[in-house]
Amino acid sequence: MYLRHLQVTDFRSWPLADLALEPGPVVLVGQNGRGKTNLLEAIGYVATLGSHRVATDAPLVRHGCERALIRVAVVNEDRELTVELEITPGRANRARVNRGAVGKPRDVLGILRTVLFSPEDLALVRGDPSERRRFMDELLVLRAPRYAGVRADYEKVLKQRNALLKTAGKRRTGREDPYALSTLDVWDDHLSVAGAQLLAARLNLIADLAPYTADAYMGVAPDSRPAKIAYKSSLGEALPPSYGVPGGERAEADVLRELLLKALADTRRQELERGISLVGPHRDELELILGEAPAKGYASHGESWSFALALRLGSYELLRAEAGEPVLLLDDVFAELDRKRRARLAEVAAGAEQVLITAAVAEDVPEELAGARFTVADGEVNRV
Numbered sequence: 001m002y003l004r005h006l007q008v009t010d011f012r013s014w015p016l017a018d019l020a021l022e023p024g025p026v027v028l029v030g031q032n033g034r035g036k037t038n039l040l041e042a043i044g045y046v047a048t049l050g051s052h053r054v055a056t057d058a059p060l061v062r063h064g065c066e067r068a069l070i071r072v073a074v075v076n077e078d079r080e081l082t083v084e085l086e087i088t089p090g091r092a093n094r095a096r097v098n099r100g101a102v103g104k105p106r107d108v109l110g111i112l113r114t115v116l117f118s119p120e121d122l123a124l125v126r127g128d129p130s131e132r133r134r135f136m137d138e139l140l141v142l143r144a145p146r147y148a149g150v151r152a153d154y155e156k157v158l159k160q161r162n163a164l165l166k167t168a169g170k171r172r173t174g175r176e177d178p179y180a181l182s183t184l185d186v187w188d189d190h191l192s193v194a195g196a197q198l199l200a201a202r203l204n205l206i207a208d209l210a211p212y213t214a215d216a217y218m219g220v221a222p223d224s225r226p227a228k229i230a231y232k233s234s235l236g237e238a239l240p241p242s243y244g245v246p247g248g249e250r251a252e253a254d255v256l257r258e259l260l261l262k263a264l265a266d267t268r269r270q271e272l273e274r275g276i277s278l279v280g281p282h283r284d285e286l287e288l289i290l291g292e293a294p295a296k297g298y299a300s301h302g303e304s305w306s307f308a309l310a311l312r313l314g315s316y317e318l319l320r321a322e323a324g325e326p327v328l329l330l331d332d333v334f335a336e337l338d339r340k341r342r343a344r345l346a347e348v349a350a351g352a353e354q355v356l357i358t359a360a361v362a363e364d365v366p367e368e369l370a371g372a373r374f375t376v377a378d379g380e381v382n383r384v
């Protein structure tokens, strides 16, 4: 797939930006702070309904404006769809496809698939487990959009259950509340349904992604120790060992639901004492292993970068193999990479159906990616 057109209105620093695009490499060149990343962020937002830089929508709307608009025309196998998103912080976003309203913004997921690699990705390796959970869930949704709903359900149930755990335990009144305790059974049930679906999907995702990531790492850092990814579940030993591993059994939500219910029953006392949910996908981790050691805390800066890049390139290859090419977005990354890694990334990017690249100076972009070029300056973006 590729983007044929991008228009943003009152998005970040842009009152208006309008770009006619084409397949192949598209390079956006401009000095720091001119709004290049903002354009990639807008594209990424249509694919994931979120920003790779901020957790809330407010910073996405231009200072002093009420709402931001993003419009993209996406061509997928000769079929073109126009997606429009209106972002109004504090209110539900509105979405239109081919100028017709859709039920929920979530309905646009799947129309545009992107893989974005950016300087923020170092946090995938060095940051908290929540960064890696977000990575998995975003990829899950790109792979199968229905998981956006599953994830939203899980988060809603988790919030309610945590609120109940706080009131049901002895923490505030010194006594357990019997009514709240019986309601907890109902929430355990809800949590296990959404939790098992999310967990099964993540385990299957990691089983499928692992070989692509290992290969991508070998490609970018052939002299380094091999890289491995593994799903670590809060179910611990109870998780069937054949789940979540390449070539293993496909994880089944029904099986996981029973295991989650048992684990919830086993930890209830502890949960009541602490007032939070202690088992479920929100406590899980994606382990990144280099040689025998965890990448976090042990990997060098260069190795961490390679791992982050391998996770993105692996995602790109997985999506490409399953559902056709996603659009590749490379935000200011070439300047950060050494010669070998640059060459490998350039090789993959040169073969992409479409890749959008930002750089401060044109010389940062490898020669094989010299394609359509835009300059970004003074609130304007112009085709060179």
Ligand SMILES: Nc1ncnc2c1ncn2[C@@H]1O[C@H](COP(=O)(O)OP(=O)(O)OP(=O)(O)O)[C@@H](O)[C@H]1O
Residues within 6 Å of the ligand: 011, 012, 013, 014, 030, 031, 032, 033, 034, 035, 036, 037, 038, 039, 058, 059, 060, 061, 062, 063, 332, 358, 360
């Ligand atoms: N909501 C907003 N309203 C107005 N301006 C904003 C908003 N959010 C960010 N900006 C401005 O956008 C600019 C940053 O744009 P962006 O991150 O796209 O830069 P860039 O061209 O990618 O630069 P770099 O090469 O440094 O990454 C900053 O000047 C910032 O003040």
